[in-house]
Amino acid sequence: MDDRMNRKQAAAAPETMIEVNNITKSFRVYYDKGHLIKERVLYRGRSRYERREVLRGISFEVKKGEAVGLIGSNGCGKSTTLKLLTGIMYPDSGTVSLKGRASALIELGAGFHPDMSGRENIYTNAAIFGLSRKEVDACIDDIIAFSELEEFIDNPVRTYSSGMYMRLAFSVAINVKADILLIDEILAVGDAAFQAKCFNKLREIKGQGTTIVIVSHSLSQIEQICERSIWIMDGKIRMEGAPREVHAEYMAYMSEKVDRERVAAAQREEQKEKEEPKAAEPEPAAEETAEQESTPEAGEAAEEEPEEEDPQKPNGNRWGSREAEITSVEVLNGNGKAQTLFDPQEDITVRIRYRSKVALDDVVLGLALYRTDGVYIYGTNSLLDKTGVVKLEGTGTIDLNMRRVGLNQGEYSVDLALHRPDGFSYDFWRNTCTFTISEKRSEVGIISLDHEWKIRKEKA
Amino acid sequence: MKTLREIYDYREMIYMLVRRDLRGKYKGSVLGFAWTFINPLLQLAVYTMVFSVVMRSGIDKYYIFLFVALIPWLAMANSVNGGATCIIGQQNLVTKIHFPRQVLPITTVTTQFVNMLLCMVVVLLVCLFSVGLNLAVLWYLIPVILVEYALAMGIAFLVSGLTVYFRDLEHILGIFVMAWQFLSPVMYSVDMVPENLRGLFNLNPMTSVITAYRQILYYKTAPDLTTMATALGMGVLFLVVGWFAFRKLERRFAEEM
Structure with a gap:
């Protein structure tokens, strides 16, 4: 058994197509770019620019036929990495080597x-x-x-x-x-049908053994094509691995960052409000001191305010602003009874209870279905299926009815999301619930088609 | 060597861009491609009027004397001016796509020289009906054109790369090219230059190139060896300097734009 595995691995060991070895790159950021000769001469020797390190030592390899996604926030260095791969720019140190012909889909219609x-x-x-x-x-x-x-x-x-x-x-x-295809954020071309076609073409190209590196802000695009994601932060690789894992961490980090910024902004507001009345009425200083003396307990109490454990602390599986949130999720059968084991052709309902602190009228409901071994089965949202955005206020339930699901045996997990049309997450929750489909007939494959054989004999 | 190989692999790009520039330039205009010929003919008319009617030069068949020098000069002038902007004018290509950057100056200069070759047909026709052609020396045109091509290419490499870093070179070159025209024997002959300045004058690479054209087409004699050798030397020198300067400048193009 072991031997067979080893042989298989040896035979399939794909060659390395891209090798990036500890590259660094810094740009000159000019204070006031002197393209004019006069300035060049006058300010010679003076530091008219500062160096900004964009990449601080990035190394990775990509094997033949592999697809890798580069993710990260704006300015993290992912596009620069791609430009170094294409040979548009050269690294300050480190090496980039590519095998075969590389084609870059960075600028269309050149x-x-x-x-x-x-x-x-x-x-x-x-x-x-x-x-x-x-x-x-x-x-x-x-x-x-x-x-x-x-x-x-x-x-x-x-x-x-x-x-x-x-x-x-x-x-x-x-x-x-091309042997290597480098793509930068251009899969947003044409209408939905054409995009789907482009995607299928990309898969086909990948199937033929082309190595692909994609830079994109669309994590779902990367999840659909790539086996590996590389998260670049501040010019270094922060995390690398299966897209779903890396993206979950990335989204959690990003939403935490947004939260921090919001808190910081709120604190600044508060600071301002505190300062303003002081400036407005500087007179009653005597009263103020008196008050301060008289209420020492209050001050202490405020300081000792117990630190509540935040139940909404983002983790790898859940993130978002929580202005609207999912409070519970249940899987029901066609008769509205809770159930987790289904037949392939059974109806399944996912019941979501929500709570919305404020009235929101721009909520998109999203769903993604995964087999628990990571195979992406299906994804949709209320924009894609033309239901449109929905209004949520207070509490309530949302039922998602899936008729005659048609999946083959296996365990499935459900991702649910409440988000804005622009992608801003109210509540994005991975693996909210799971259900199992059992199949007595031991058919294989991902889906279970409702089928029958018809045999007719032709009359001689 | 590797770069040369790569440029060769991209010959199709050069071909397509030259074709696009030549055909695209006059697309949509009524006279279309005919402008390629009309333009120099009109310039010739203007110069001839000034120098044959107003400021009489006293040179026999002055319009031929001028025409055989003007067409090669325009190719050079346009190569230099066009060369200055050929990289910065293609920002989208340079910052987004990988290809040997030499393709751009090569395209610019080649376009001008294809244009010149087409105009040369007109020049030869005009010569044929005016002063006649000496078929025995006509083949000298080939090395002369090649030398001028090398010269223009070298200069284009140099200025296209430098302009990325010093943007006002583009404007300086506008004036420089005009001055260069008056300091080259385009509208007059080298004999008219005072003896004591002639040494200095011969440092101008275009002096020997234009003299060679004129010897072949206007005087219908073989260009003398010194003229050819000087022109060749200058051409090779500029090409080599331009090539290596470009190699050095090219590395940070994408960042500087």
């Missing part, structure tokens, strides 16, 4: 000329990615078909809508055959 036709622009754009005419000839039909612009391909691109423009640009970029 070199497009508005007066040229879509077809001509495909050639120009592809040439900028380093493709020869022959290579473009070989895949131009795929590119055009992918862009869904067959009818317009010989019109000048200035007549295109911005959506068409981006579709064309993306089609070229994604059809460039």
Whole structure:
């Protein structure tokens, strides 16, 4: 058994495609950038800029066929890392080595000329990615078909809508055959259908053994494609691992940070309010001292205010502002009875109890379903399914009815979220509940299709 | 060597960008590509009027004398001016996409020289009907054009890289190119330069290049060896200096823009 495993591993040991070794990079931040020669001469030798370290020693490897996501807040250095990978910039120290042809989807539509036709622009754009005419000839039909612009391909691109423009640009970029694909925040192209198509294409490319590195703020995109996430903070790798784990930590950290900022802002407000009346009435100083003397207990009491343990302290599985929050979650069967074991074709209802401290009219309800071994089964929210945003005030329940679920046997966990359309989380809760689907027939696969065989004999 | 190889791999990009620049420039205008020829012809008309009618130069068939020098000069002037902005004008490409940065100055200069070759057809036609052509010496045009190309390329490498760091170079070059035109024997011949200044004058690389063009097309003789050798030396020198300067400057382009 062991032996077989070892052999399998040895055979499958993929080669390293990207090797990043302890890279550092700092930028010059100019106080007042002197591009003029006069300034250059006058201020020579004086420090007119300061160095800002963007990367302070980052190392990682990416194997063939692996997809890695880089996450982090703005300015953490993730885009710089990608630029160093593409060779647009060079590291100050450390090394970056890539095997094979790398293609970067950072700038779409590079070199497009508005007066040229879509077809001509495909050639120009592809040439900028380093493709020869022959290579473009070989895949131009795929590119055009992918862009869904067959009818317009010989019109000048200035007549295109911005959506068409981006579709064309993306089609070229994604059809460039490369061993390594580097993507920076550009999967927000076109309508939902086109985005889905881009995603499928990316999966297909990945399936063919292309190595992918993605920089994105959309954690769910990364979860869908990548096996590994690297969280970069202040120019260093803060955490690295399975996307779901890393993202949970990341979100928890971010929401904690938001909380801290809010507390700090509130304290500043308070400070101001305290100072203002003092400035307004500086007269009755005598009374004030008297009062202070007379109430020593009150002061002590205030200091000794017991530190309440915060039940809403964000952890890896739950974060958000909690202006609206999920108070409990139950899994019910079709008759409204609590149940955790289901048949594949049974109805399942998830009942959410909520409490909203203030009236909110912009709440999006979100759901993600995972098999407990981490396979992402399904995700939706009330915007995607066209239910729209909902109003929540006070307390109440929300029922999510899933009819004839159709999942195969296994244990499933449910993530629930109340968030704003812009992604701001009120309450994002992972693994709120689980249910199990049992299947007597021992079928395999992720889903269980309702099916039957029909056999007819043809009359001789 | 690795860089050369990489530039060669990106030859398609150079080709497509040159094509785009040439065709895109006049797209949408009524006369379209014909402007490539009309433009220099109109310039020629203006200069001829000034120097044949108003300030008479006394040179026989002055318009040919001027034309055979003006077309090569314009290629050089446009290469220098265009070279200055070819990197900073393509900020999106330079900060977002990896490709050998040399492609941009190469494209700019090549576009100008393809343009010049097309105009040369007009020059040859005008010469044919005016002073005639000496087919025996015409082939000298090829090395002369190559030398001028090398010279323009070297300068373009240098100024395109420097302009990223010193933005006012672009404006300085505008004036510089104008001065350079008057200090090169475009509108007059080298003989008109005072003897004692001629040594200094010959330091100008364009002096020998333009003299060679004129010897071939206007005087219909083979350019003399000293002129060719000087031009070649200057061309190679500028190319080498430009190439290595660019290599050094190129490393921080993306950050400086």
